[in-house]
Amino acid sequence: MNTPASHSTPNEASYADRARKHLWMHFTRHAPVLNGEELPVIVKGDGCYIWDDQGRRYLDGISSLFNVQVGHGRTELAQAAARQASELAFFPIWGLAHPRAIELAERLAHLAPGDLNRIFFTASGGEAVESAWKLAKQYFKLTGKPSKHKVISRAVAYHGTPHGALSLTGIPAAKVPFEPLVPSTVRVPNTNFYRAPEHLREDLFAFGQWAANRIAEAIEFEGPDSVAAVILEPVQNSGGCFTPPPGYLERVREICDQYDVLMIADETITSFGRIGTTFAMDRFGVTPDIITCAKGLTSGYAPLGAMIASERLFEPFSQGTNTFLHGFTWGGHPVSAAVALANLDIFDREGLNQRVLDNEELFAKTLNELRDLPIVGDVRGTGYFYGIELVKDKATRETFTEAESERLLRGYVSKAMFSNGLYCRSDDRGDPVVQVAPPLIAGEEQFKEMAQILREVLTHAWTII
C-alpha cells in the first residue's frame, strides 16, 4: 500500500498554511495562529484507513462523517461517476427525468419498508429533512387539515443546518446564534436510558413507553389540529447512540396514527447498513410515513440525499392538479445517482448488511471491555454505531462541567485519538461521548485497533481531569 507524499513542494506554503488563509472550515474554531498545532490535511483513503499529507495513517473510526460505508478507495465508484459524467454530466429532475434517477428511485422504493415508494431526491440530509417538513405541511393543506404544521422532535437530536432542519434540532447551543428560527417546533425527551428519570432506571420497556407518551402529551398540549409530524432518528446519534427501547417505536407509531400525525424517521445516519439493514426502521419492524436519508446512500463518493414518502403522501400530487412546490438544482444529480447505484451493487455483492449483523456482537463486546476504565460510564449503540459516554463518577453518573468537558474533549481526547492513529469524534452536544462508527468492511482487526487506542487515550484522560 502506498503512503502519499506531501503535496506541497519546499518552496510552496503547506496545505495547512494555505487552508488557514482561505478555507472556511465547517463547525470549526479558527484561530489566527495554531499555537504549534497542525491542521490535519487528509489526502488519501484506502479501505478503513486514511492518510494525511505527512504520510501518517489513521483508522477511519467514524467512516469520515458516518458515511463511507463501503470504505475508501473503491475505484468502481469512481468509474461509475466518470462513466455517467461522460454520458450525461447533469440534468435536473424538474419536469423531466434521466435514467439514473429513475433506476435509483425504483431501487430505493424496493428497499424501503411498507409502501414508501415515492423518492424525492436532495443533495443532503438537511435538505431531506427540510423536504419532509414542507411535504407534511403541504400535504395537510391539500387534504383538509390546513392548520397542521408543527413538528415534534427530540432533545439533543441533530437534524441539519438549514433553517427548518435547525429549528427541529434539539441542541440549544447550535441554534442560539441564528435565532429567531422557524417557529412551530416542540421538543420531547429522547431515549437516553442511561439518563432516564430515577424511577425508570431499572425498566427499559417502561422507560420507552414513558418517553413515547411524552410525544402524545406534547401533541395534546399543542393541540392535535396543529401538529403535522414527529421526527426522530431510530438510533439517535447526537448525545451518543440512543437506541429505541423495545416497544418505543411501536408506541410512537400508535400515537401518530391516533392523532393523524406523520412519523418521519430521520435515517441520515442509520440507513445503508449502519445498523445492519438498509433502513434501520426495517430492523425495528416499524414503518414510518417518511424516511429521510443521505450519507451512506453513496458511501460519500458523491453528494446525495432522499426523502422517501408513502403512497398516501404522494396521492394529492398524483392527479395533475397539485405541485409539491419544492426542489433543488443538485437533487438527484446524475453522477451521484450513478454512484449510489454502484454503491448499492457493492452492498449486494459483498453482503455488507449481513456482515454488520454477523460482526456486531464482536464489535459490541470489544467496546464493552472499555467499561472497566473509571472514565467510561456507558457504552451504547447497535450495529456499527456506538457511543461511549465519559463520566466523572461512575457510581453517581456525574458528568463533567463545561470547562472540564472542554479541557477533556477538545483539549485532549480528540487530539490524542488522532495522534495515536484513530480518527473518530468526541462530542459534547449532550453529555460527553466518543462516537465510533467504522466503515462496514471493518472487522476484528479494526475493532481491536480502535479499542486499544481508545483504552490508551481514555486511561490517560482520567489522569488529567
Ligand SMILES: Cc1ncc(COP(=O)(O)O)c(C=O)c1O
Ligand atoms: C440525523 C441527521 N439528520 C440530518 C443531518 C444533516 O445532514 P447533512 O449534513 O447532509 O445536511 C445529519 C448530519 O449529520 C444527521 O445526522
